[in-house]
Each structure stands twice: as structure tokens, then as C-alpha cells.
Amino acid sequence: MKNLKDKIIVVTGGANGMGRELTIQLVDKGTKVVAVDIDQKGLKEVEDLLGKEHVAIHKIDLTNRKDVETLPQMVLDRFGAVDGIINNAGIIHEFVKVEDLNYETIERVMNINFYGTLNMIKTFLPLLRKRPEAYIANVASMGGFIPFPGQSIYSASKAAVKILTEALYGELKDSNIRFVLVCPPAVDTPLIDQAKDGPSFLQGESKMKKMMMVTPEEVVDDVEKCIEKGKQISYPGPAKYVSFMSRLFPKLAAKMSG
Template sequence: MADVANRDAVEKLPEEIIAAHGCIDGIINNAGILQQFQTVNDLDYDHIQKVMDINFYGTLYMCKSFLPYLLIRPEAHITNVSSMGGFLPVPLQSIYSASKAAVKMFTEGLHLELRDTNVGVTLVFPGAVDTNLVQNAKIEFEGADNHSYKMLSPNEAAALIIKGMENNKYRVLAGNDAKIMDFLYRLHPKKATDLILKKIKTPGKKE
């Protein structure tokens, strides 16, 4: 195990994994944290740096450290997990959204760079997944109490991601909410932003 925000620790991982397992054929960069539910004006720089270090730089360190080993394999894959917040702003999560948007653009650029190599690249936009990240943040979704809103289980989300990797998909929208919001945001960004504000209830949000 390693702290993905620690570049030195991440750079040691490939050799440690090879020593234990013989080779590396793929990586899934899924580590991420939400920011405190505060406006940018109220956030301190240390917290902002922590979010960017884990969400963006952690993904960058992993890709940079593992890529030389993946390039020498007959077939390999990189999967980076962004978020709906990577293309659509989430209430009181401006820095989190910025970090996940950075993952989006980085991954799309990486796909271009590696398109003529043996390394496939997949970008994942999960919707709401029933994980500790959501539970600990106490995020509530309108309709969740009457079953009109259903979060993906971790196993369902993982299955969609693995299937996307196996099919060398460019993008994976994991969950109907991700698919719907992706479509709406492309169609009318302002209305999509207003809708997400209405649908998501967050700590500190005034009703």
C-alpha cells in the first residue's frame, strides 16, 4: 500500500508489485476524496492542496510511475476514474470538481498520446455509488427515500468499469444518473447545473 499523494512512495510501487507478482498489465486509479462542504472563499489552502494532491496528482503519479512498465507488456490498460463532478459542478464542491475535471482532461490527453501503443486508456464517470465516500459526506439525493433514486452498488460499478476496460472503451458512464446528466449537460449546461443543485442535498446547503 502507498499514499498516492506521496510521489516517492508511488514511484516505488511498480518494482514492489513486480517482485511479488511478476508483471503489471493494468492500473485503475480510483483514489479520491471530497472537499469540505464549503465555498472557495471559506476553504483554506492546505485543504485545497490536499484535494488536488490526492485526486489529480495521485492519478498523475500513478500513470507516470507505471506507464514505462505497461508499455513493454503485450497488452496493457490504464483506467482513470473522474466523476460527474468532472463535467458538471457539484454544490459546495468547486475544488473537488476542478480536480476531477483535471483528471478528465489529463486522461483524454493520455489517450491521444497512447493511441498507437499497446496501452489502452479508459475514462470513467461514475454516478452515485453507495460507498463510504458518499455515506461519510452525508450527501442526500432527492427521491432516495421512495426508491425513485437508486445508487449503484460498488460491485455493480466495478463490473461496469472492468467491462469497459475489456472492451477498450474510451468512456464509461457508470450509472443512469451519469448518463442522463452527461446528456443534459451537453444539451443545456445551465439547466443541468440548476437540476443538480435541486437534486443533491449537502451538509451546509440552505433549503
């Protein structure tokens, strides 16, 4: 990732899964990373693995705007600047119908997935606009453009991230900030363990599961390529084809996701 060498990038959800892998790969390519998460133990493991000279860790609740607003100054105190943010943190919920979800769960998913992303963007935009070139990568999901029964609120939160990113791209298209919208399919991380009651293609070791799932490394590689080539949307694995199908055959896409 030559464009991000010697840059300072903030990664949310950096303690585990795709965020952890992203942090590792960025550091390996010469980037200084600020890993943000609520998992203090996981953050410490990342720090021990990569070294304090390459990574700074901060336990931050992304749903708490006041907490998020303390982060830029801590980044500046440590590294002197910030060149980009990667909004990766996110959660899913139980695979159940909307009528069976309590409001506490609904609000938690929306607060982390959407408002956590929005809080980071609003907080860091003033600093990013001062850099010669800056980056914002928002991790949405294939679930943001194809409906997954039983994951309606998750899909809604990721659709909101998708539209937000596209709108920001339009608002800031003539600025110094480059946007990447990341739309992966199912990613092989601990998050997928919550899908035991999910759609059939996520169960067992079926061929369909292998076709529809990607590794964190594959997602990171595709995001890197998009940043380097100036592409606006990252479609790791089969996501691009599913997106295309969902636009042409929405009813079929909805049936297949069930």
C-alpha cells in the same frame, strides 16, 4: 473479465469502498491484484479475505512521488510483471463554498485526486509500455462534467483527471495501452457519508437518491465491460444521460446539481 484473467493489476484505494469491491471481483475472475491504500487495517482485511497468493498489499501515500516510485519494483518482485493500473483512490471535501474552504483542504483534494493519479501514471507507464497489452483505468466522476455547488474543488480535480485521460488516449492511441475513463455518479460507499450537507438528492431515502446513486458492483461491472469491448469511457448508471444533458443544457444541469 476474460481479458484480465491471469493479469497483474494495481488498484489504488483498494482497502475500502469501490476499490475494495473492484479488488474482490478481479481476484474472483483470476486476476492478481496489488491493492494500494493508506489504510493499513483495511488492506490487511482485504488480504485476509482474498489470500496472499491472490493479492499483495502496500501502504502507499499516493501524494508522495518518492513513495509511489518504490511501488513498481515491489510489484515486479512479487508477481514479475504489471499489466495495468486502476486509479480509483479519491476523496471529497465538506459541502461548502470555495470561499469557506481552507487552502490545506483544497491542496489535499487536488493532491490525492489529481496528482495521485498522475504520479501513478508517470511511474508505471515505462513498465506498461513493455507489455503486449496494458490497461489504465482512471476513476473521474459525474462531478467532472457537471458542477456540484459546494464540491467545486472535488469537481475540478475530477475534471482534471478526465482531461488528462483523454489527452493520454490521444498521445498513446497507437500504443499497446488501452484507456478507460470511469465517470460514475454518486457511489454507495463510506465516502458518501461525508455528503450529509450535500445536495438534496443525496439525502434520506428519496426516489431521486435511488435514481442517482449506484453500487460499487455496478461500477465495476461497467468498467469490466468497457475494458472487454475496448470502450474509452464508462458511464455507470445515469451518468451517461447526465453528461448528455450537461452539454445540451449546462445552466439546467447546474441548477439540478445544487
